[in-house]
Amino acid sequence: SGKWAPVAAVVKELEERCATPVGKLRQVADAMTVEMHAGLASEGGSKLKMLISYVDNLPTGRQELLQAARMTDDYAIMKVDVRGRACTKTAEFMTASQRRLMSGDETGLFYALDLGGTNFRVLRVQLGGKEGRVAKHEFEEVSIPPHLMVGGSDELFDFIASALAKFVASEGEDFHLPVGRQRELGFTFSFPVRQVSIASGTLIKWTKGFNIDGTVGEDVVAELTRAMERQGLDMRVSALVNDTIGTLAGGRYYDNDVVAAVILGTGTNAAYVERAHAIPKWHGLLPKSGEMVINMEWGNFRSSHLPTTDYDQALDNESLNPGEQIFEKLISGMYLGEILRRVLLRLAKEASFFGDSVPPKLEVPFILRTPVMSAMHHDTSPDLKVVGTKLNEVLGIPDTSLKTRKVVIQVCDIVAKRGARLAAAGIVGVLKKIGHDNAVKDGGRTVIAMDGGLYEHYTIFSECLQCTLKEMLGDEASSSVVVKLASDGSGIGAALLAASHSQYL
Numbered sequence: 001s002g003k004w005a006p007v008a009a010v011v012k013e014l015e016e017r018c019a020t021p022v023g024k025l026r027q028v029a030d031a032m033t034v035e036m037h038a039g040l041a042s043e044g045g046s047k048l049k050m051l052i053s054y055v056d057n058l059p060t061g062r063q064e065l066l067q068a069a070r071m072t073d074d075y076a077i078m079k080v081d082v083r084g085r086a087c088t089k090t091a092e093f094m095t096a097s098q099r100r101l102m103s104g105d106e107t108g109l110f111y112a113l114d115l116g117g118t119n120f121r122v123l124r125v126q127l128g129g130k131e132g133r134v135a136k137h138e139f140e141e142v143s144i145p146p147h148l149m150v151g152g153s154d155e156l157f158d159f160i161a162s163a164l165a166k167f168v169a170s171e172g173e174d175f176h177l178p179v180g181r182q183r184e185l186g187f188t189f190s191f192p193v194r195q196v197s198i199a200s201g202t203l204i205k206w207t208k209g210f211n212i213d214g215t216v217g218e219d220v221v222a223e224l225t226r227a228m229e230r231q232g233l234d235m236r237v238s239a240l241v242n243d244t245i246g247t248l249a250g251g252r253y254y255d256n257d258v259v260a261a262v263i264l265g266t267g268t269n270a271a272y273v274e275r276a277h278a279i280p281k282w283h284g285l286l287p288k289s290g291e292m293v294i295n296m297e298w299g300n301f302r303s304s305h306l307p308t309t310d311y312d313q314a315l316d317n318e319s320l321n322p323g324e325q326i327f328e329k330l331i332s333g334m335y336l337g338e339i340l341r342r343v344l345l346r347l348a349k350e351a352s353f354f355g356d357s358v359p360p361k362l363e364v365p366f367i368l369r370t371p372v373m374s375a376m377h378h379d380t381s382p383d384l385k386v387v388g389t390k391l392n393e394v395l396g397i398p399d400t401s402l403k404t405r406k407v408v409i410q411v412c413d414i415v416a417k418r419g420a421r422l423a424a425a426g427i428v429g430v431l432k433k434i435g436h437d438n439a440v441k442d443g444g445r446t447v448i449a450m451d452g453g454l455y456e457h458y459t460i461f462s463e464c465l466q467c468t469l470k471e472m473l474g475d476e477a478s479s480s481v482v483v484k485l486a487s488d489g490s491g492i493g494a495a496l497l498a499a500s501h502s503q504y505l
């Protein structure tokens with residue numbers, strides 16, 4: 001009928017512009033591989049920063065030890081074997097810190113602080129017992145008040161340090177800090193940082209809706225340390241870790257075959273293990289392991305092959321970081337709901353989708369969050385009750401028809417699946433770079449550790465990502481590729497890296 005023709009036209013155009021046939025995804029994957037090479041070749045050689053993490057040894061247990069550990073539920077600081085060599089030979093490949101960890105009788109208390117985009121988490125881990133296992137861990141999650149994301153540096157770090165101080169004050173009897181020792185912390189900081197050592201690094205730029213004056217170019221460890229001092233908290237930052245690196249370290253610790261980590265949360269990013277000699281811009285000593293973990297900062301990837309729309313263009317123009325993080329703005333949890341809002345707004349304005357007037361709330365940027373989009377998208381009730389309720393509660397649009405609700409779901413589907421398929425293409429790009437995109441013999445596995453609320457909770461998104469990997473890699477190759485959810489892997493990983501870089505080793 002006349003009322004619906006303009007609606008159908010807008011949706012059809014969206015669908016065409018967002019289309020991701022497998023040929024296009026292959027172009028995206030290839031472009032990702034090319035940019036990875038360029039970013040490794042020289043500083044500033046690519047939109048992909050390909051940051052050197054200074055993590056050149058991930059905790060890797062030999063398979064049998066891991067098996068034994070799994071059987072006894074003995075999730076341990078595993079015996080470290082740098083490249084899967086026989087255990088008796090490993091000592092010579094190890095640093096002092098690793099030997100200490102390998103000795104297995106390290107009993108230590110380590111803290112981690114994970115500053116993401118929406119929340120931050122504080123956690124403590126007790127390493128103990130003969131096999132040096134993670135005897136106990138506790139965490140707390142605090143959401144970041146929005147005004148602190150765009151305020152002053154001291155205000156943000158004071159807020160974080162104060163929450164950390166409170167958490168430390170609640171440390172129970174079952175956690176033990178040896179007499180005379182300072183508490184140590186792994187700091188997971190999920191923004192692009194140029195590191196010069198494992199425990200220092202300067203902020204390159206804010207992302208994900210953060211915009212704080214005076215922090216870019218500063219050492220974030222120094223900022224945190226000063227804030228802790230202001231709180232009277234005696235704690236040393238032993239490791240500064242990107243969340244991708246933490247997830248990779250935490251993932252590898254439980255599974256030897258982990259080669260990469262991907263974050264799909266408020267933002268998106270990836271890290272992977274690269275051969276040190278494949279990093280031309282690295283002029284330092286080659287690490288003994290022959291490997292270096294690279295933080296890709298893939299959120300900033302862009303390519304002419306990416307399917308973008310006028311909605312994406314406008315979102316980018318009006319964002320805090322125009323022209324930046326283009327891949328992230330198509331894929332991640334901060335933006336999917338906002339893209340949906342923009343499409344619905346256009347439908348309201350040009351096709352009277354919600355009646356004669358435009359619902360005022362629909363004009364408010366970021367009012368429609370991705371968890372709400374996800375709840376609507378997963379609605380399987382015959383009358384799409386959840387969609388109706390959310391439209392009413394969140395956008396103040398009452399009494400929507402079933403047909404209207406169906407169109408809303410259709411738009412959710414287009415936007416979410418474009419994101420999921422592009423994320424899969426990114427992963428294929430990484431697998432290509434390390435030569436893991438072909439079928440393997442002998443039951444070899446390639447594991448990608450995944451963390452982030454978007455992947456964890458948005459089932460249609462994560463299932464679509466998995467299917468797309470299969471579609472791109474083919475049945476045979478994809479049968480050896482595993483995407484493993486490592487919830488809060490980044491926090492535990494940071495605590496482990498703090499332990500392996502402890503001042504007391």
Ligand code: ADP
Pocket residue numbers: 115116117118119190264265266267332333334370371372374375451452453454457458
């Ligand atoms: P961060 O990325 O801030 O470190 P998380 O990994 O917990 O934190 O991811 C939080 C993000 O995940 C939220 O900002 C949101 O975009 C997304 N998210 C959380 N819950 C859901 C959900 N139920 N459905 C879809 N997305 C969700």
Ligand code: MG
Pocket residue numbers: 114115116117190243265452490
């Ligand atoms: Mg996070």
